[in-house]
Amino acid sequence: MDLVKDLKQGNRRAIARAISLVENDEKEAKSLVKKIFKSSGKSITIGITGPAGAGKSTLINKTSIELNKLGYKTAVLAIDPTSHITGGAILGDRVRMTESTDSGTYIRSMASRGATGAVSLALRNSIRVLEFSGFNPIIIESVGAGQTEVDISRVVDVTIVVFNPNTGDNIQTIKAGLTEIGDIYLINKSDLSGANQLFDSVRDFIGMSEKNPTVMMTSAKSNKGITEFAKKLKELMESQKKSKKQKEEARLDAELKDIILNNVKNKVSNMLDSSSVYAKYLKKVQKKDMDPFEAADKMSKLLK
Numbered sequence: 001m002d003l004v005k006d007l008k009q010g011n012r013r014a015i016a017r018a019i020s021l022v023e024n025d026e027k028e029a030k031s032l033v034k035k036i037f038k039s040s041g042k043s044i045t046i047g048i049t050g051p052a053g054a055g056k057s058t059l060i061n062k063t064s065i066e067l068n069k070l071g072y073k074t075a076v077l078a079i080d081p082t083s084h085i086t087g088g089a090i091l092g093d094r095v096r097m098t099e100s101t102d103s104g105t106y107i108r109s110m111a112s113r114g115a116t117g118a119v120s121l122a123l124r125n126s127i128r129v130l131e132f133s134g135f136n137p138i139i140i141e142s143v144g145a146g147q148t149e150v151d152i153s154r155v156v157d158v159t160i161v162v163f164n165p166n167t168g169d170n171i172q173t174i175k176a177g178l179t180e181i182g183d184i185y186l187i188n189k190s191d192l193s194g195a196n197q198l199f200d201s202v203r204d205f206i207g208m209s210e211k212n213p214t215v216m217m218t219s220a221k222s223n224k225g226i227t228e229f230a231k232k233l234k235e236l237m238e239s240q241k242k243s244k245k246q247k248e249e250a251r252l253d254a255e256l257k258d259i260i261l262n263n264v265k266n267k268v269s270n271m272l273d274s275s276s277v278y279a280k281y282l283k284k285v286q287k288k289d290m291d292p293f294e295a296a297d298k299m300s301k302l303l304k
């Protein structure tokens with residue numbers, strides 16, 4: 001079986017296999033990326049972030065149907081921190097998302113296990129696989145209650161922040177960093193009480209941002225505001241075309257540094273393990289004859 005050829009044809013089993021490879025098998029991942037890298041970096045990536053239960057998956061399900069009607073071929077990567085514990089979230093998403101799958105959307109859950117670096121590595125290469133298979137846009141669902149939200153906005157072209165009146169979101173709990181990352185702020189679950197109030201306060205709060213983002217209301221459950229949201233996304237995707245190349249270049253800069261730093265870290269770690277000088281300092285620290293800062297400073301000076 002020729003994986004690359006099957007990917008090019010958008011074969012779903014090949015896509016699933018390729019994403020598993022980039023998630024789990026470093027050697028295979030490298031050889032695959034070598035084959036698909038050249039044409040990568042053109043599909044628009046949309047990050048949808050917000051607290052668990054905000055309705056992100058439901059929203060993405062409905063929105064991707066609208067996007068596909070507008071001529072797009074949407075793929076979804078859901079990064080799910082709970083999936084490795086219960087598996088329940090994945091199943092729930094799969095069930096909810098079958099509708100959009102029928103409309104041509106490809107959906108895949110990724111566990112956010114392992115080091116942060118490993119997750120972003122798998123994510124970047126999964127995006128490449130989906131892009132190679134003809135998908136545009138690629139939507140990334142991520143739960144975030146702080147730092148993670150900021151991280152996802154670095155990986156994607158367009159960031160959507162989802163709030164809802166259900167989880168007790170209010171202005172006090174909305175982190176300051178959030179005002180900078182969103183291109184659209186969505187108040188989902190507009191069918192619930194408190195939605196209007198939240199909309200007003202988010203708009204006031206977001207008004208301080210330089211980006212001048214849009215604030216919208218949706219009800220994913222009763223399909224309200226979804227067409228408008230999809231249209232707005234289309235607009236944003238069109239306007240991204242100009243800045244896409246620059247963003248891709250900045251991301252490649254970060255990625256290359258990431259990989260190099262990681263390689264260097266592993267190399268140095270191996271060196272230390274077999275170094276008699278390190279063993280000597282370690283003994284001193286273990287005997288409490290020297291503190292770890294001093295030992296590390298002395299050793300770092302030896303590395304040139």
Ligand SMILES: Nc1nc2c(ncn2[C@@H]2O[C@H](COP(=O)(O)OP(=O)(O)O)[C@@H](O)[C@H]2O)c(=O)[nH]1
Nearest residue numbers: 052053054055056057058188189190219220221
């Ligand atoms: N009332 C209401 N419930 C919603 C809406 N959107 C999603 N939900 C429900 O909220 C729960 C969490 O939805 P889900 O999409 O899994 O949220 P996620 O964790 O952000 O992906 C589910 O029970 C959904 O049916 C909405 O617009 N209104």
Ligand SMILES: [Mg+2]
Nearest residue numbers: 056057093141
């Ligand atoms: Mg979800």
